[in-house]
Amino acid sequence: MIEVHANGCQFADVDALRRIVLARRSVRRFLSNPIPEGILENVLAITQRAPTGYNLQGWIAIIVTDSEVKSKLRKAAFNQRQVEDAPAVVVFATDTHVARNFESTAAHALDLGHWSESYVKYLRRIVNAVFGREFFGIGNFIRWAGTRSLSFFRPMPMVPFGDAGFAGYGWKQSSLAAQTFMLAASAHGLDTCPMEGIDERWVRKAVGLPGNYTIPMIIPIGFAPEPAKLSPRFPPEKIFHRDCYGTVFNGIGSLIV
Numbered sequence: 001m002i003e004v005h006a007n008g009c010q011f012a013d014v015d016a017l018r019r020i021v022l023a024r025r026s027v028r029r030f031l032s033n034p035i036p037e038g039i040l041e042n043v044l045a046i047t048q049r050a051p052t053g054y055n056l057q058g059w060i061a062i063i064v065t066d067s068e069v070k071s072k073l074r075k076a077a078f079n080q081r082q083v084e085d086a087p088a089v090v091v092f093a094t095d096t097h098v099a100r101n102f103e104s105t106a107a108h109a110l111d112l113g114h115w116s117e118s119y120v121k122y123l124r125r126i127v128n129a130v131f132g133r134e135f136f137g138i139g140n141f142i143r144w145a146g147t148r149s150l151s152f153f154r155p156m157p158m159v160p161f162g163d164a165g166f167a168g169y170g171w172k173q174s175s176l177a178a179q180t181f182m183l184a185a186s187a188h189g190l191d192t193c194p195m196e197g198i199d200e201r202w203v204r205k206a207v208g209l210p211g212n213y214t215i216p217m218i219i220p221i222g223f224a225p226e227p228a229k230l231s232p233r234f235p236p237e238k239i240f241h242r243d244c245y246g247t248v249f250n251g252i253g254s255l256i257v
């Protein structure tokens with residue numbers, strides 16, 4: 001069943017989304033069966049629709065199927081066997097110098113008529129102020145310190161600072177894509193396993209990534225030998241709050257076990 005909203009957007013059956021979300025499980029054993037041609041490509045095409053801040057699209061994904069590279073990734077993941085067992089492993093990464101994507105993003109948006117010239121000028125100032133790393137990072141430090149100090153008196157934008165700060169921002173962007181990827185995989189009957197237990201430096205070396213990329217996770221994808229159990233979740237009242245922290249948001253249906 002497809003419902004058409006007044007603005008022309010189409011909304012698929014909510015039950016279909018519920019089934020896809022509940023079908024997604026983190027599995028640690030994979031069959032060696034290859035993924036049928038075209039399926040992984042379609043999953044990746046859907047993944048690219050994941051949102052990013054300012055539409056900078058600083059994340060990338062490296063799809064690893066080569067056995068030698070997977071062996072290196074397994075070592076970088078502390079010898080976890082699912083890395084080699086799965087027919088493919090996807091490495092999600094984000095460029096920590098994401099501001100340099102702005103001009104190409106803006107040009108594309110202007111060509112399509114999505115952004116106006118005035119909006120591009122406005123965004124350019126924000127992006128350069130928030131993500132600029134000129135003068136060996138000195139400008140970034142000044143903006144970070146200034147916004148942190150002023151935030152005691154009025155709301156200020158969050159300015160990433162240093163390698164850790166830009167890595168943290170990059171992880172948020174990549175994680176949006178990774179979750180989209182896992183749900184798309186679930187919709188195609190594929191299983192996944194998000195893995196944070198990795199050594200970034202060794203993963204970067206295994207797939208030839210330059211040092212300006214940060215890696216939040218790698219995700220093996222394929223077919224589990226048997227359905228995984230649905231993992232437990234806290235009761236909704238422990239998670240959801242209404243208006244302020246500590247006020248329970250009641251009436252949420254539970255999908256926990």
